[in-house]
Amino acid sequence: MSTATVARPAPFAVNWWARFGYLLAVLYCLYALSILDISWDRLLAGLDNGARFLGAMFPPEFKRWKLLIDNLLESLQIALISSLFGVLISLPVGLCASRNLMPDWLTWPARAFIAVCRSFHPVIFAILFVKAVGFGPLAGILTLIFASIGFVAKLFAEAIEEISLKPVEAARAAGAPFLSVLSFAVLPQVLNRFIGFSTYQVDSNLRNSTMIGIVGAGGIGGTLAAAFQRFDYSFVCAILLAIIALIMVSEYVAVRVKGVFQ
Amino acid sequence: MSAERIWQRFTPAERMARFVVFLVAGILLAWSFRTVEIIPEFLMDAPEQVADLFKRMWPVDYAYYERGVHAVLIETLHIATVGTIMTLGIAIPVGIMAASNVCRVPALNWLATFILVSSRSVNTLVWALLFVAVFGPGTLAGTVTIAVRSIGFVGKLFGEALEESAPGPIEALRAAGAPWISVFLKGYWPQVSPAFWGIALFRWDINVRESSVIGLVGAGGIGMALDEALNLFHWDRVALILVCIFAVVVIAEVFVTHIRKRII
Numbered sequence: 001m002s003t004a005t006v007a008r009p010a011p012f013a014v015n016w017w018a019r020f021g022y023l024l025a026v027l028y029c030l031y032a033l034s035i036l037d038i039s040w041d042r043l044l045a046g047l048d049n050g051a052r053f054l055g056a057m058f059p060p061e062f063k064r065w066k067l068l069i070d071n072l073l074e075s076l077q078i079a080l081i082s083s084l085f086g087v088l089i090s091l092p093v094g095l096c097a098s099r100n101l102m103p104d105w106l107t108w109p110a111r112a113f114i115a116v117c118r119s120f121h122p123v124i125f126a127i128l129f130v131k132a133v134g135f136g137p138l139a140g141i142l143t144l145i146f147a148s149i150g151f152v153a154k155l156f157a158e159a160i161e162e163i164s165l166k167p168v169e170a171a172r173a174a175g176a177p178f179l180s181v182l183s184f185a186v187l188p189q190v191l192n193r194f195i196g197f198s199t200y201q202v203d204s205n206l207r208n209s210t211m212i213g214i215v216g217a218g219g220i221g222g223t224l225a226a227a228f229q230r231f232d233y234s235f236v237c238a239i240l241l242a243i244i245a246l247i248m249v250s251e252y253v254a255v256r257v258k259g260v261f262q
Numbered sequence: 263m264s265a266e267r268i269w270q271r272f273t274p275a276e277r278m279a280r281f282v283v284f285l286v287a288g289i290l291l292a293w294s295f296r297t298v299e300i301i302p303e304f305l306m307d308a309p310e311q312v313a314d315l316f317k318r319m320w321p322v323d324y325a326y327y328e329r330g331v332h333a334v335l336i337e338t339l340h341i342a343t344v345g346t347i348m349t350l351g352i353a354i355p356v357g358i359m360a361a362s363n364v365c366r367v368p369a370l371n372w373l374a375t376f377i378l379v380s381s382r383s384v385n386t387l388v389w390a391l392l393f394v395a396v397f398g399p400g401t402l403a404g405t406v407t408i409a410v411r412s413i414g415f416v417g418k419l420f421g422e423a424l425e426e427s428a429p430g431p432i433e434a435l436r437a438a439g440a441p442w443i444s445v446f447l448k449g450y451w452p453q454v455s456p457a458f459w460g461i462a463l464f465r466w467d468i469n470v471r472e473s474s475v476i477g478l479v480g481a482g483g484i485g486m487a488l489d490e491a492l493n494l495f496h497w498d499r500v501a502l503i504l505v506c507i508f509a510v511v512v513i514a515e516v517f518v519t520h521i522r523k524r525i526i
Contacts, residue, residue, distance in 0.1 A: 036337065036340055036341065036344065038405060043402070077294035080290055080294045119471075120504070121474065123478060124488075132308050133304045138300045138304060211387045240388070260279040
């Protein structure tokens with residue numbers, strides 16, 4: 001009969017490292033807030049201001065609904081066209097970037113291209129394209145094509161890298177040419193995910209197309225920025241409600257489309 | 263004797279639905295191409311303009327870094343980090359409210375969903391415009407923008423992680439008579455904390471990108487320097503700022519990927 005008690009670790013031991021980490025985070029916040037010149041007074045003053053701002057926004061003014069609808073439709077057109085080209089370009093780029101099918105000398109440039117597209121926010125592309133092709137929806141379309149490549153091509157490449165290589169090997173062993181390998185061994189494994197990414201990107205492009213107009217690249221963002229500059233807050237409110245409604249509709253449509261392709 | 267059977271992967275209804283999706287997509291695209299206002303002369307002119315752009319950007323004005331970029335670059339990182347930390351403080355309660363297995367009041371679930379959806383539906387730049395109007399131009403507006411915009415993302419993913427947590431430990435703690443807060447800290451939190459920190463890091467990475475542009479509408483950070491350089495047509499400085507943003511974004515992404523590998 002041994003009565004020796006085994007020293008057991010406390011079931012809910014105190015994690016000093018975690019506490020130290022939280023302390024550091026708090027200290028960092030205090031330091032950063034002092035650097036950023038953020039204080040309680042300013043926040044309170046802002047809230048006061050915000051209440052007045054909200055007061056000016058309501059009720060939303062829909063008198064200029066024709067302008068609103070025209071701009072929303074332009075945003076929608078930008079989103080659709082850019083999604084089409086974005087996905088079409090992403091297909092070969094994503095394929096070139098997949099390391100299991102392509103040689104190194106091809107994957108590196110493709111990956112670098114995707115990284116550049118991903119690193120810059122769409123607004124930055126929009127500024128550059130506004131300089132290159134002038135104000136208007138064309139700049140917006142080009143912007144969102146690049147934004148789409150950065151996202152969709154990366155996911156395409158990852159999806160292709162995750163496929164089972166057995167069908168590919170079988171097709172190759174049977175002497176299939178490269179395009180047949182792609183269409184009969186690779187594509188069936190990834191098509192559903194491709195459609196998922198693409199519908200997601202349409203949705204994401206629609207969100208972005210409502211924003212890039214702020215820097216002059218077409219769509220409803222331009223009207224929004226102009227309304228802000230004229231302190232026309234009731235029209236701002238109408239525009240925001242319209243954007244939110246459009247995005248909710250598009251989310252609903254995206255869910256239904258995904259359901260069809262399940 | 264067996265008649266020749268034709269195997270089909272999809273039912274007629276499924277095929278019809280697919281056809282309708284493609285048809286509608288085609289019609290919408292055709293409509294877009296026909297009505298979008300594109301001026302062909304501008305497109306023809308583009309290569310010349312792009313060449314001009316690069317010519318003006320070269321050589322990059324590296325000397326300007328010390329004077330005009332370093333401070334705002336650090337400011338951008340601070341905005342992203344503080345904004346993310348503020349988001350975590352708000353997104354944890356909202357995520358808990360959104361998880362239907364933790365919070366069993368449907369009204370609160372709905373409220374949380376509403377907060378999450380409205381935070382995500384409005385674009386960062388639009389939030390920035392709003393908060394610049396509220397708080398005045400500056401870093402405060404930027405930090406609040408980042409915080410408010412991220413709630414939707416962090417709260418949604420955190421709520422989903424909570425909903426997927428295993429009920430066993432929670433039941434055990436409840437059976438032992440643990441109060442609500444202990445059930446959360448010792449039952450749910452250990453299960454979701456790797457996911458939570460992963461989500462927070464991922465959002466920080468996104469926030470570094472976003473905080474570099476919200477300055478374009480006056481919300482602080484490197485975007486304000488970019489805006490100034492653009493308005494003055496200092497394209498060599500624009501090039502420098504773009505290089506800096508690219509470097510920071512790449513470094514942030516590499517950093518986040520490394521830490522995520524360790525904690526997950």
